[in-house]
Amino acid sequence: MPAARPQRADALRNRRRILDAASEQITANGPDVGMDEIATAAGVAVGTLYRHFPTKADLLSAVIAVDIAQIADDAEASLARTEGGARPVDEVVGFLHRVADATAHSHAVKAAAAGLGVPGHGDQTDEARAAAAVGALLAAAQRDGDVRPHIGVEDIYLLMTTAPSEHPEQIPRWLDLIVPGITTDGARDRK
Missing domain, CATH: 1.10.10.60 (Homeodomain-like)
Structure with a gap:
């Protein structure tokens, strides 16, 4: 061939x-x-x-794939910044904020895809990249004692699904509510 x-x-x-x-x-x-x-x-x-x-489903699937690749790139950039000296907990919180903002922007695309029965975009490479980088970020923040030891990648993904995507102005308040639940000292993590 x-x-x-x-x-x-x-x-x-x-x-x-x-x-x-x-x-x-x-x-x-x-x-x-x-x-x-x-x-x-x-x-x-x-x-x-x-x-x-x-088909429109093919188009939506491709748009979602681009969004997921951008999230993976962001997670890897966050991890790279920790390797350069940034506090891992700050990168975890920053990642959550940026993903919530991105979800607010692309919410209609994701809703449209769900409405058309698009199960995903097929290739799981970018999901795996994102999960690996977020897992490494969490592990580094846990080693520093700043993120609760029971918090895992699946918890971060769960939190991302609860972001107020239809009300982006509420994202800072959302972070104020969730950061204390994942960190050991939530008050200092939003500096």
Whole structure:
């Protein structure tokens, strides 16, 4: 079987524009936004959109995959900062804040995907990267005595699902409520 041909630069640019436009349009207009509107916002013909994403479910799955990759990148960057001297507990709290903000932005996309029955984006590589980095962050904060020893990656994921994504202005209050539950001295962790 011959190797797959690499995509042309213009095809890659179109795909990126479509993904960006889909995320923006669904967030702004809700899950019922049409593929025509997404194509127009991306500045491509609807046929180009369908060549890249044959169904709306395919498009939403790809948008979610981009979001998950960004979360994994953020978790790895947080871990790298701890290796450079940052306090692990500050990085855990900062990560929670950034993910809550990102979820507030992409909530409509995730709701649309759930409504279409999209189970996920398939490849679990980025989920594994995120889990490994968050686990290492927690372990470092636990070694420092700043995060409760029973807190695990699954707890962080549970907390992320409770973030007030429809009310981003409440995210700081949400952090004020949850940080004391995961840290050994919650009052000092929001410095």
